[in-house]
Amino acid sequence: MLEHADRLDLGDRFAAGRGYLAACTLGLPADVTRDAVRRDLERWSTGSASAADYSATLERARVHAAALLGTEAERIATGSQVSVFAGLAAASAPAGAEILCIDGDFSSVVAPFLARGDLRVRHVPLDALADAITPSTWLVSYSLVQSATGEVADLATITAAARTAGALTLVDTTQATGWMPADAVEADLVVCHAYKWLGAPRGAAFASFSDRAITEFTPHTAGWYSGTDPWASCYGPELHLADGARRFEVSPAWHAWVGAEAALGFAASLDLESVRRHDLGLANAFRERLGLEASDSAIVTWPDETGCDLAALTVAGLVASGRAGRARVAFHLWNDDEDVARAADAVNGSRRPLVLS
Template sequence: MARSMHPALDATTVRFPDPRFPAGRGYLAACTLGIPATATVAAVARDLERWRDGVNSPAEYTAVLERARGHAATLLGANVDRVAVGSQGSVFVALAAASAPAGARVVVVDGDFSSVVAPFLAHGDLDVQHAPLDRLAEAVTPSTWLVAFSLVQSATGEIADAASVIAAARAAGALVLIDTTQATGWMPTDRLDADIIVCHAYKWLSAPRGAAFMAVSDRALDELVPLTAGWYSGEDPWASCYGPELYLAAGARRFDVSPAWHAWAGAEAALELAASLDLDAVRHHDVGLADAFRERLDLPPSASAIVSWPDPEGCDLASLTAAGLAASGRAGRARVAFHLWNDEEDVDRAARALGR
């Protein structure tokens, strides 16, 4: 793995708000779209200049991607040869759905993000069962083939009891798929004993959209069918560009999707920064701000960096936007998120915008 380009930022020197995100004041939408650090902006600008000047090369992009793969492995607590790269999380989930035996029972969260659910529904002949998040472990039975859920729910910010769900799945012999797109970057996700962990990096990791990754267990490596196999799925992509043979890497690279190079130029810098952080400290900071905002709204404290509350007419979202704050609305609820670039001033501005 490449040596960090950010030696000044380690477990003992995390500062909030992080000065490498100068545009973060009033930005409460990391759960929708992260904003880039200065290093990420510089990496993207440098890549565009080199592309313009005709000096970029596929070999250089491959080196960038492999460094990014290493940082993704760190964030998910996986061996690098068990990490695949792609452009969208739903593509990785779709591989799991396409690999399911006909009629297999799949348990998902009722109201989870569509990318975690739709591929199983689109399969057409799977027994898809929807369960409330707080009863997900109970819904796993000996007939369950796979249980899939987002670690942090997009609409509400609720955090799944991953340990209990995984324990139930292991007892039933079921596979476990976890989407950490709304978690990786603000909380540690390197201790999940799952078979498939999927993450898109454009939210809390603040990478350009178009950079996603997946970690797989040995069992998943054996059972998933690499239906998206292409020239980049071989052990050496440059030796697997043409048929007639099928070239598949021994490890998770067999699930690689040909990378969107420009996105990964920025993602390498973003993932390197995230992998260098003390994510327990980040979680403490983010949740502390979220709970301070919840207190102003007379909401109970939570373990989540996302604050969500009913806003069926969109009035609160409109008030936040009118005050110059970036927020979002999902499923009839207003939603704000606190991250590296926020501090107590952002909490106060948001609360005052709502008359609190």
């Protein structure tokens, strides 16, 4: 368990938080995000909101997203969902191409490739992913942190194997960005939805594209926001495409991005290595109290086929989740040692044998 010096003191930035162990399901907005959404609602309702202001907000969010992923703003495309970006990769794959996925990974980085119907999609265990990459692999698609188990992929080894084989890589950092640094993720397509660990409204996602991805992927979702200047590409008959990642952009959900800009800016202002230490310290303290081995993930899961442990957490007033026959909790900025104790007591209490008098 980490020393108290490694704990963050950010609980007052969130209206809720005590007992909330579901950052991996639906995050909580920080005060700046909540206030931004409220101001936007007021401006919209009074008719003082403008498209130009929303576009400026999106550009600020793009800069924050680039900082979180360790790249330049011109390599960032904004969108609504991870599966849309993955779908662009799937639609651009040659017929018969091999796509390598993790067995049991989140559907958004798997389903678009299966839906094509003419691709060879292979699924392997997480720890076998790097070794399964061959020269016939066109793209490796995987989540950096697994949603169902919380396992963290060996990014460096997988990236090196893909480079050697000449394969493209797609990495989903939705369950990573926000609790751990993701600015060193090297992939042809890095995708992230901001509504979990980043605490943004749902409907705001972003992705970074490598030069190869920009060249080889077709912008099938091209629209008026896919040009260098969206306000100059509102009408045909010409095709207006930006030179960089913006060509993969879709028209933004303005209200969601008002909250997302504030949320991403807040996250980008934090020392994410300190956040990682804080979150892992709590997660591993909880694991220790349940008799589980320490891990490198802020998501803790364990077998709970009957749902008894999840039910015990709920009865204790804690917000948790269940996935794939496992109970799942996550520790983030608003959590502290008291949350660890309450959660551990709830689970351990549900396992004590009933003593009849």
